[in-house]
Amino acid sequence: MSNLSADRNEHDGQQLIEPANGYLTMKVDGQLFGIPVLSVQDVLGAQEHTRVPKAPPEIAGVLNLRGRVITAIDVRRRLGLPPSMSEDPPMSVVIDLEGELYSLNVDTVGEVLSLSAHTFEDNSATMSPHWRMFSRGIYWLNGELLVALDVPALFEFEPSANN
């Protein structure tokens, strides 16, 4: 089901007014991001990761989620941000993408917001091309901007995976 919602969001990203369109917010390097809450399977505290040598650097490793092996993406690295200086270990947001479970490793996880399409704007022209790959647009919040992450895009590794 979460699958479906991921798909739908991908295809009609402009029509985000249904009530089901809650966003889970999270912070990476101080910036607020959001992903459709329906695609979220789990939110976990720090998890033990097993590194996968020779994997793209953005892959944080693999971890055991109740008997399932899931692959974790280091969202910081994926967005080209510097490694965290914080003492706190990253949190895992487990998402379902085409039947596979993945973990998005982020600094902190916030609340679930219901966002109205009125506050939505396309990516600003000044956004870096790299970020633009992963952003579907920006929501205006009170005093803060939320970047709507394009989850499937996070996993399109073709260009950078050839290391």
Added chain:
Amino acid sequence: MDDLLNDFITEANESLEVLDTELVKFEQEPDDTEILGNIFRLMHTIKGTCGFLGLPRLESVAHAGENVLDTFREGEIEVTPTAVTTILSCIDRIREVLAGIEKTGAEPEGEDSELINVLNAIAAGEIVDPIIDGAENSGSESDPDATTGQSSGNAMPTVDQLQLVQQTFALVEPNAPAVAENFYNRLFAIDPHLRNLFANDMADQRDRLMTMISEAVEGLNDLGTLVPLLEDLGVRHAGYDVSPVDYDTVGEALLGTLEEGLGDAFSSDVREAWTSVYSLIAETMKSAAASSIESEPVTNEFGAPVAAELLAEFESAIAAGNSAATDEEMLKEMTEETESTEKPTEPPVLVKTEPAKPVAKKVSKELVKPESADAPNASKETPVAHASIRVNVDVLEGLMTLVSELVLTRNQLLQMVRGVDDSEFVVPLQRLSHITTDLQEGVMKTRMQPIGNAWAKLPRIVRDLAVETDKKIELIMNGAETELDRQVLELIKDPLTHMVRNSADHGLENPTDRRAAGKPETGKVTLGAYHEGGHIIIEIKDDGRGLNVEKIKEKCIERELVTPAELESMDERQIQQFIFRAGFSTAEKVTSVSGRGVGMDVVRTNIESIGGTVELQSTQGKGSVFTIKIPLTLAIVSALVVACGSERFAIPQISVLELVRTSANSGLTIETVNDSKLLRLRDRLLPLVSLRDLLDLDDPASAVTISQQTELVTGNDVNRTDDESLDIVADPLTKSGGEDYIIVTQVGSNSFGIIVDQVFDTEEIVVKPVAPILRDIPFYSGNTILGDGSVIMILDPNGISTAIGQGATAASSQSSNDLADKQHEERTAFLVFKAGNEQPLAVPLGLIARLEEIDVSSIERAGQRHVMQYRGGLMPLIPVDPGQTPKESGSQSVIVFTDRDRSMGLFIDEIVDIVEDNLKIELNADSPGMLGAAVINGVTTDIIDASHYLAQAYPDWFEHRPQEEETCHKQRILLVDDSQFFRDLLVPHLMVSGYDMTTARDPLEALQMRDDGLEFDFIVTDIEMPHMSGFEFAENVRAGGPWKDIPIIALSSRTTDADLDRGRVIGFHDYISKTKRTELVDALTNAIKTYKEAA
């Protein structure tokens, strides 16, 4: 009934069900090619399977049906209801026969030629009226005008059938009331609404029914008068709300009743007769009814009778259906009754049966009918249907995942309780643990299938191939019951089929060539499977021409796979491996089965993709052996857990050949040539790859000691608080500075070593695929969760091998050669001991009489020799090493060899072990008393020559016998045995005995000697040999040629009575058991002597 048949019945019944519905759909939409294709395929499958299972009756029926469908498909004939009906009859017949098979395990007797003729006629375009006798009562005239004339023109029951009906009825009649009751019960069971109609007067009805039937049966002979009466009756029935369907219901009940009443006597012939007679009657009435409805409102004619009464009569009429003469009476009776008991319940004006429309309905009804006629017994006895159910594979997979998780959870619990002695959880946990294990095994079992399932098609394929290529091929299948995971089974099915085809097509020569090569005309393809460790080994062996190395070379150059110079430096084995390259086929012409050049490369890729290996061994002129080694299951594999840097990895055991620890003082060190690492391991150089370098793992300097390393491994384990869970990490093989562990793996014919830091335990792991985003990394075949809950990556040696390139081939080919050779050695038990120095020695266990521990004080000296009193005689004691002396005090180990009344003791220092091994003895008798050396348990071990010491003890040990013979020339003996050990053992002994010995490694070599003109006085041959058994060899020798009169003595460890008989028939002069090794030489000498004298 065997499993294959069971499966077939289950499957065929499913197919038939689909066929039924599809056919009906098809009749309505004759243009839908998709439906037709589906129908055709189903029928085709049934036909094919029948052929394979040897069910000629079914096959012929299905074949005829398929023909008709084929003409539909080709558009040659129009799809008419007639044709469809006939096909449905065909399906019914199949179902009938299937039911018979299910009951008895064999095809029931029966005659289908009529049905087949009709089908053929339809296929040929001659429209045939579909009413043929048998289970099918066409009734499919879509034409409502189906006139009396037409129906009466329908195929009549044969005279025989009429008689049969009468005869069988006579059998039932004595129990008339019971039969009648049974009939009604059945009728009501099938159609409850009839009960209402019969509510009154049941007893009365019963009696009348039987009377009417009996009269009817008697009157059967006069069908001429029957028809009009029936028509009349039918017309009237139409007026009483009797739908055509009801006729079928009645027929069904009738047949059921008969079957129960007659029991065994109710043969298919009887069924046919009754069905035929009944359907004729029913049809006649139905069509009459149909036409009457159209023409006039019949109903009024009789007013409104007591529906029940009339219907009862109608039933009986039908049941009596056959009746001719009776009908008159019946009719009268009915009319009387209707008239007398006129109680118009409701005016039966309603004409419910619209004759035109029911056609489709009728068709469907019909196809159901014969089936439901069987229904009563079908429900009682369908062992096959109930013994197994089909479960969606996904369900099983889901179960499997759950069980895996359960196992992991159980392990965690166990670790928590470990160390807490008096925990109240211990006992329940143990129980949980057992149950979990059982459950795991059970679930695994649901996935296991005998490999025979993958072989089922092969005999047929090979047979067809034999016909097509004009060869004589025998397919031998051993170990078909060996089970493996169904997922694996599916994956190897095609490669296996391909390889067997290849062996039969390319491998085997045609009979002429085989004769010329001195082989039996019939070529053999032997398929074998067995378990070994967690793997299944499948061997595909042929005794054909083997690979033509020259041809492969040409091809290689032609395709520019290698340069001629490179080829020069390759040995045969390496060259043979080229057949696994893409687009490589040495078949000169493309046959319909193979030679298209897509083949072995695909086979290899497929097998390797499931973690298997395929090896090839081929000798030109003698045949090829392909050995496939695959894991039993892909889901759970045994894996070795290793660590490198701070990471742990799993390596599937299947790819681990051995583990080597290198250190400064073990004599094994890693050497470097131009940055590439090599290990000198025994007689070869093993290329090495460092996992650290390969995967860019962190430097070992950071992990000097185990404890630190352990912490490193788990240092990032934030959640873990329980030290117990570190068991696996905390207990590695000890490692000190300068040591490395090398995992020797083999991929195809390449072997190489992977250097790791540490080796832990082996663990059963549940393989889980890696996420799609990691699939590009070639080094991993999956990942898994260990018992402690941590995730580790599973290394893929195939991927690693690919990643490091093919450079390993040259250096490693030697090793694979050794391996392949070993597989052909016999397993022999050896006693390993030490004497004189640390060098282990071995002697075949079979030669030893006893092992004794003797008190040193009992050793005496006689001249230069040590002797002891032993069992009432003096036994010489011989040292293995001439300089060796018995111990000063204590006890002394002695190996005792005995021959007749003489014994000899060999004193030794200590007994090390008894091993059974595939031994490859390198013959280098550089020191007296040694046969040669072999590697036993990884240590070079000298094999002592027992005869040497025997001769030392008794110089005449071997000589007293030959000396008795006054022969003018040395007897020449040919010894044919594939076991080098035996050749080495026997030859010296027999030579000492004064024979001239020649050896051959296998019968082919021996036959070559014959063709080369060598002559012998005796042949001594083993039975179990590669390429050709001793029996075949003997047959071949006896068949003609210069050797046909030479006495042959068989030598075998296989001495069943059957073998003995077979041996005698073939012409063995004697049969000596190999198992009595100490008597072997003796018996052989005697046998040879006896037959020489006799000659």
